[in-house]
Structure formats: C-alpha cells, structure tokens
Amino acid sequence: MKKAMLAGILSLLIATSLTSCNKKNVKPGDVAGYDAGETYISMWVHTIEDTPEGEAYKESVEAFNEKYDGQYFADVEFIPRNDSGGGYSDKINASVMSGDLPDVITVDGPNVAAYASNNIIQPLADLTDEERSAYLDSIIDQGTYNGKLYALGAMESSVGLYYNKDILEEAGIEVPDADHPWTFSEFSEILEQLKPLMEEKNGYPLDMTFPVGETSIYYYAPFIWSNGGDFVSEDGLTVDGIFNSPENASVLEYFRSFVDNGYMSEAPIDKLFESGRAAFKFDGAWEVNTIYESYPDINLGVAPYIVSDNWDGGRYTPTGSWAYAATSKATDLEAATELVKWMSGVDSGIRLFEKTKNMPSTYEAYESIDLFEEDENYKALYEQLRDYGHPRPHTPVYPQVSTSFQQALESVGLSGKDAQEELDKSVERIDAKLKRYVR
Amino acid sequence: MNMKKNRSTSLLGMAFFGPALVLLILFLFLPMLLTLVFSFTDYFALNPDLTHFVGLENYFTIFKDDLFLAAFWNTVKFVIIIVPAQCIGALVLALLINKVTICKKYFKVAFFIPVVMSLAVVSSLWMQIYSPEGILNTMLGYLGIDAQPFIYSASQALPSIAIMSVWQGVGYQMIIFLGGLQAINPALYEAAEMDHASGWQKFKDITLPELKPLCVFVFITVTIGAFRMIVQPMVMTGGGPSHSTYTLVYDIYETGTVNWEIGLASSMAIVFTLFVVVLTIIQTILTKDKEDKDARKKTKTR
Numbered sequence: 001m002k003k004a005m006l007a008g009i010l011s012l013l014i015a016t017s018l019t020s021c022n023k024k025n026v027k028p029g030d031v032a033g034y035d036a037g038e039t040y041i042s043m044w045v046h047t048i049e050d051t052p053e054g055e056a057y058k059e060s061v062e063a064f065n066e067k068y069d070g071q072y073f074a075d076v077e078f079i080p081r082n083d084s085g086g087g088y089s090d091k092i093n094a095s096v097m098s099g100d101l102p103d104v105i106t107v108d109g110p111n112v113a114a115y116a117s118n119n120i121i122q123p124l125a126d127l128t129d130e131e132r133s134a135y136l137d138s139i140i141d142q143g144t145y146n147g148k149l150y151a152l153g154a155m156e157s158s159v160g161l162y163y164n165k166d167i168l169e170e171a172g173i174e175v176p177d178a179d180h181p182w183t184f185s186e187f188s189e190i191l192e193q194l195k196p197l198m199e200e201k202n203g204y205p206l207d208m209t210f211p212v213g214e215t216s217i218y219y220y221a222p223f224i225w226s227n228g229g230d231f232v233s234e235d236g237l238t239v240d241g242i243f244n245s246p247e248n249a250s251v252l253e254y255f256r257s258f259v260d261n262g263y264m265s266e267a268p269i270d271k272l273f274e275s276g277r278a279a280f281k282f283d284g285a286w287e288v289n290t291i292y293e294s295y296p297d298i299n300l301g302v303a304p305y306i307v308s309d310n311w312d313g314g315r316y317t318p319t320g321s322w323a324y325a326a327t328s329k330a331t332d333l334e335a336a337t338e339l340v341k342w343m344s345g346v347d348s349g350i351r352l353f354e355k356t357k358n359m360p361s362t363y364e365a366y367e368s369i370d371l372f373e374e375d376e377n378y379k380a381l382y383e384q385l386r387d388y389g390h391p392r393p394h395t396p397v398y399p400q401v402s403t404s405f406q407q408a409l410e411s412v413g414l415s416g417k418d419a420q421e422e423l424d425k426s427v428e429r430i431d432a433k434l435k436r437y438v439r
Numbered sequence: 440m441n442m443k444k445n446r447s448t449s450l451l452g453m454a455f456f457g458p459a460l461v462l463l464i465l466f467l468f469l470p471m472l473l474t475l476v477f478s479f480t481d482y483f484a485l486n487p488d489l490t491h492f493v494g495l496e497n498y499f500t501i502f503k504d505d506l507f508l509a510a511f512w513n514t515v516k517f518v519i520i521i522v523p524a525q526c527i528g529a530l531v532l533a534l535l536i537n538k539v540t541i542c543k544k545y546f547k548v549a550f551f552i553p554v555v556m557s558l559a560v561v562s563s564l565w566m567q568i569y570s571p572e573g574i575l576n577t578m579l580g581y582l583g584i585d586a587q588p589f590i591y592s593a594s595q596a597l598p599s600i601a602i603m604s605v606w607q608g609v610g611y612q613m614i615i616f617l618g619g620l621q622a623i624n625p626a627l628y629e630a631a632e633m634d635h636a637s638g639w640q641k642f643k644d645i646t647l648p649e650l651k652p653l654c655v656f657v658f659i660t661v662t663i664g665a666f667r668m669i670v671q672p673m674v675m676t677g678g679g680p681s682h683s684t685y686t687l688v689y690d691i692y693e694t695g696t697v698n699w700e701i702g703l704a705s706s707m708a709i710v711f712t713l714f715v716v717v718l719t720i721i722q723t724i725l726t727k728d729k730e731d732k733d734a735r736k737k738t739k740t741r
Contacts, residue, residue: 093484093699096486097487212679265571267589410681415681
C-alpha cells in the first residue's frame, strides 16, 4: 500500500518532468485554432498578458492567425520579466542550454549582436526592397549584424530634450530648429544664464541623473556620437583606442561641468522638472504622455538633442527597443520571417502605440497616427528619430560596454575622478569579456 | 517480527521523506554540484556548446578583479555594521518590551511589521525617507543640520542602507529573544532579588547566560543574512554611487545573468560559500570555547 503510494508519487514527479521537456511537439488540435495543414510557429514575448503591451501583442497574433488561416499558426507565450530584463533573459538562457527555444523570440535591440554572434538567432529570410524600406533606418540598422538582417523592431523609442516653455520664455531664450541644435558650449551658456532664475525657483537649470542600468548609455551616447566618438569598432570586437579616446574623455568632462557649475543637482531630486523647478530634462518619449496626463500645468516643449561643437551633421540621437527575431531553432524560416514582419509591421505598430504610446517602427504607422502630425512634441520626437536616430553599439559584449559607460560617467561626473583613467579601466574590463570572441 | 516492523516504519519514513529528498536533490544538491563543476569552466550562457574546462583560471581572474574585491569589502563592511547593531538592537528591544506592561502587543507587532513586508517595498519606502527633500532631511533641517545626500553619496550610501536593513530585520530576532526571555525561570530572579542583586547583575548573571544559546543562533543567522545582502542596494542605489554599495551576491547576479558569464559567477558563488562556511565555523568554535571555559570556571569555583 505504502509502496504503491511511493511509486505513485515518483511516477507523478517523473511524468511532470517529462511533459515539461516535450513541449515542442505540438500537434494540430492541441492548441485552439491550430488546424491540420498549418505551419506551427511558436513565439515568446517579454511581457505578461495583462499589460497593455501584452494585450497589443495578443491582438496582433490573433490578427496574424486570421490573415494566414490555413497556412500558418502562431502560438504566443507570455514570459514575465523584471525591470532589468531578468526573468525573460533567464528563460532564454536556460532554453539555449536545453535546446527548446521557440521559433521566434523578442530581443532587446542592443542584444541583437550578442544573440547573433552566439547563434541564438539566425538571419531572417530575404526581405524585398519594398519591405525593407517600410522600416525606419534606425530599425534596420539595429537589427543588422555583420551585414545580415536578424531582427525587426516591435517598436522604436526616442529620448527628448524637454524644456519648460514658460521658463525659457521668462529668460528670453529661443529654441533652435531640428537641424541647428544647440552645441555643448551654447548649451552651457544657456544653463549659466538660467542658473540665477532657477535658484529663485529653488531648482536647477537641468533635471538630470546618471542612473544605473541601461538608461545612461541610452540617454547620453549621443553626446559621444555627435563629438565624433564611438564605443566599439565597426565589427564590435575592438574597444581600445575607441572607447577610451580623448574625444570621449572630453565628453565625460563636459558632463562633469554640469555638476561642478551647479547646473544639476548632485543627488537626484524627485520630479524636479515636473514640478516646474527645472528648465530642461532628458527623458524617454513616454515623458510626453506623463506630462500631458499628470502634470498639465507644465508647458512642455521638445528641443533638438544637443550636439558637440564638432558635430558633422551625422546621425546621433537615441533609438532602440525590443525587436522580433527568428531563433536558430526555427525550422521554417519563411514562416518565422513572415511572423516577424507581421509583428513589427504597420498594423501591429499602430495597435501598440494606441495601447502603450510606444513609438512605431514603420513610416506608414507614423503617417497614419494623427498625433504625430497634430502634436508638435510627438512630431518633433518622430522627426528626430527619422532624421537623426542612431542605434546603440553593435557588439557581443554590449552589457559590459553599457555598464562600463555608466560607471565611468558616474565616477567622472559625480565623484570627479580622472576621465581618461576611468575610460582606460573600462577598456581593460571590456577586453577581458571580448577575449571569448577574438581567440 | 521486529525486523519486519522496522522495515515497514522505515518504508513509511521513506514515503514521507522521499518527495522532499527528490526535490532537495533536484533543486538544491544538484545545482550546488553543478555550480562547483561550472566554476572550473568558461561556461557562457549564450553559447553552452563552446564550454571549455579552464581549471582554476576563474579563481585567479576573480581575485585579480577590482570589482569583485570591492564587492567583497563592501559586504564585509555591511556585516560589520549590521551584525552588532541588529543583535544588540534586538536584545535591547526584547528587554524593553518584556518590561513594558501597557500595549505590549502593540509594540511587538509594531517592531515586527517591517519583517513581514517585502524587502523591495521597504527599500522603496526608505528611498523616499532618504531622498534629498525627504522626511529625514526635513527633520534634520529643523535641527539646523544641512541636507545630507544619504544613498546618493559614495560615503554615506553603505551605512544608510545598513541602518535601514537593521530596522527591517531587527523585529525577527527580537521575537526570538522575547521567547527566550519568557522561558527564563522567574525563580532565578526571585532568588537574586533576595540576595539584593542589582539590575545589571541580574542581567549579566542570569539573563545573558540563559539566553546564550539563542545569542549564538541569532549571531550566526544575522551574519549569514548580512552576507547575502542584495535586494536593498539593487532597489535603492543599483550598487552605486561608484560601487560603494555593490555587494558580493550582487556581483554574482550581475556576472551570471546580465553578463551571461555563468562559469565566472559560479566560481564567485563557491568562494562566497566557502567564506561564509569558514566564518560560521569560526563563530561556532569561538562561542563554544567560551561556554566550555565558563563551565570549567564554574566547577573550579565550586
């Protein structure tokens, strides 16, 4: 009797462990909507089903299954993640080892290079020129590694240099047009001019921090690019002489001048800009919606992202977001590519914007959303993205590059350490990680 | 007959123990063993196929890594602040509550509530408290003290987080001590009172020796808890500013999940485990020795 019980428990355990391994063999009829004759495409996305983002993905998948009824069937699985991307990437890592990756996954833009160079994702089936040209340049650029297109963005993103119109008007400062942004030295002069006024308001000219995590490189890489600097070589495998170039050191010193001259608070103050106590703030495109909904008293404007005095007019503004890619396990690449195109396409982009206000990845989506024509701030963000968007560095050691930049920025900007020394230290650390790819 | 009975009880025992054993092996012993194995390889999460055996290379690498060493010292600093503060704090609170006659339940609950709350929630609350225009700085302002940066300064962040952790954890040890205090035979105090012992003498010669086994337990659990510090810096400072609150476990997490270096992270975890084990053994030996000595002393004087 007891033996039987024990055997029962054991067999139950074995059974559960077996079923969890055998998930990939889905037969027609196992999943509602999957009929005989259809190609089954499994897909993971990085959010849970109940968020507005999750809902948008779900609707897009349903639309896909409807359109390709009888040909393809996409089965989406929602995987929760924390702010730093934890849960989702853990799941991907575990599946890389166990070999049960789905056919299509979402990848955060900067990780495309690492996933591609480790053969987790494979190049998409060829797109026609027309299909390619539907996407913003920054999207194609983000998804390309070593000349091959691996991923198409579910959405695009942008960072704005926001200003308080009332404050700038009070100080008599004119905002330039998108093609003639303020240079570093002009911006410093403006901050200097605003300082006494902002002190009166118990604030600072600039609401700015160097936060830990991806934010710092995302917001402040344009300072590096517009100054003629970069983070990694073209192939993503060299950093010495690039990451620690004198140009980059001078940019870090420029950030230091914000703190030294009291243009920004050394310790972050909550809602400085939102409470009308700062004239400028760098923040993601979502800030526009936040201000409109929660701080209607703020008279918001978007100024062109500032550039170095040595700017050559090239692309430099922040971009990048989650993208779809076909994994190396995808057997039917045509089908997977079809799903990737659909999920990153016009309709999906519009749906996502309506639910989440995340910026779309295709030109047509922008043209069909009135807000990007009617609202000057959304319009400015779109035009900045379209004309000047620059993807983050393509390198398999991106996480190290990103954290190193943040650390150097913090050490120099806040703690006043020597810029060149900090950058050299970063190069050593990144090189240690690059060893894996160059040996 | 007897043997048969033995076998059936052992079978029954296995039936109860079996599932737990299977789960323990699957989710504790196997991962521990794998961690040890991985620590000798260059296992990279994104490309497991390229794993090589690298011997002790990882161990040399981490001891040459400034960041790992910094994280190590930060962790030690946390332990040095948290362990005495939390142990003594818990004891003092327990003694006070034991003395209080009114609202005893209220105080017990009040000090225990932070333990029940999620660390992430407590950390976010304290971010508000520590913020440049937060409640603490406002109060300091009334006292005529300039606003302090707290978690935004490299020199103050670590102590600030340590103090918050003590506040969060102290209630748990307090309840343990309280239980111990209530278990002390009141006759001991009555006898001492007859001998006109002072309050301090009663505490020193009755309360402390009676609580001794609990003290050892609390001391060791608090130490291990302090070593495992990660949530508070992760939520409040992200390990900054300038890595001043970057802890060992945080480094293991970053190396393993953000940078995908499972091999390196595994060897860090092994070093960390060894260190905690060695420290715990030292603690146990030290506290035990004293007990023996005390016992010997007592027999001598007798």
